Amino acid sequence: DQQVKQNSPSLSVQEGRISILNCDYTNSMFDYFLWYKKYPAEGPTFLISISSIKDKNEDGRFTVFLNKSAKHLSLHIVPSQPGDSAVYFCAASAGRNSGNTPLVFGKGTRLSVIA
Amino acid sequence: DTEVTQTPKHLVMGMTNKKSLKCEQHMGHRAMYWYKQKAKKPPELMFVYSYEKLSINESVPSRFSPECPNSSLLNLHLHALQPEDSALYLCASSRQERSTDTQYFGPGTRLTVL
Numbered sequence: 142d143q144q145v146k147q148n149s150p151s152l153s154v155q156e157g158r159i160s161i162l163n164c165d166y167t168n169s170m171f172d173y174f175l176w177y178k179k180y181p182a183e184g185p186t187f188l189i190s191i192s193s194i195k196d197k198n199e200d201g202r203f204t205v206f207l208n209k210s211a212k213h214l215s216l217h218i219v220p221s222q223p224g225d226s227a228v229y230f231c232a233a234s235a236g237r238n239s240g241n242t243p244l245v246f247g248k249g250t251r252l253s254v255i256a
Numbered sequence: 257d258t259e260v261t262q263t264p265k266h267l268v269m270g271m272t273n274k275k276s277l278k279c280e281q282h283m284g285h286r287a288m289y290w291y292k293q294k295a296k297k298p299p300e301l302m303f304v305y306s307y308e309k310l311s312i313n314e315s316v317p318s319r320f321s322p323e324c325p326n327s328s329l330l331n332l333h334l335h336a337l338q339p340e341d342s343a344l345y346l347c348a349s350s351r352q353e354r355s356t357d358t359q360y361f362g363p364g365t366r367l368t369v370l
Binding site for chain 1: 289299304346359
């Protein structure tokens with residue numbers, strides 16, 4: 142049973158426009174959510190995170206939104222740049238007081254930013 | 257600095273070989289992780305070390321043997337692997353083994369078992 146789901150395997154966006162990557166989760170005990178970016182043959186690079194006590198976190202061009210009632214989070218990249226083309230993984234974890242679930246990854250969404 | 261280094265970058269081994277993967281971090285992190293990633297799949301957790309002690313083993317076959325000699329180093333010893341063990345092996349570290357501590361990943365070792 143997939144606890145973290147990224148239902149769009151791929152996404153294409155024009156350079157300069159907004160990229161929106163979505164992620165849904167089923168485990169209501171998750172209390173920390175992260176987005177990683179991955180280029181081929183490299184390890185995942187941490188992008189941005191959000192704690193369950195917040196609903197938004199922003200870092201430069203990247204903003205993560207969390208909707209706990211819908212068990213949904215999204216990553217917004219604006220403006221999108223060709224160098225953003227990569228696979229984006231959503232991940233979530235739960236602490237010791239919440240079932241202590243190690244980091245669980247979604248299957249990833251391949252973003253292509255077209256110049 | 258959030259660098260985790262892994263050696264070697266690539267490894268080809270036969271099913272009877274014994275080899276080791278190495279991972280190093282100098283961020284003072286006390287939790288270290290091994291993940292396995294197959295093509296077009298997400299990383300899957302194998303082992304977690306917390307303060308140099310094995311904290312989690314996700315039912316990994318005994319042909320994979322982790323070792324944490326000190327707080328900066330993590331090894332994965334490989335013996336009698338199968339071709340289906342071919343994958344990208346990722347090491348990660350975090351400040352502690354807490355859900356709110358971000359894990360930083362190394363570049364991985366691409367393992368091919370012949």
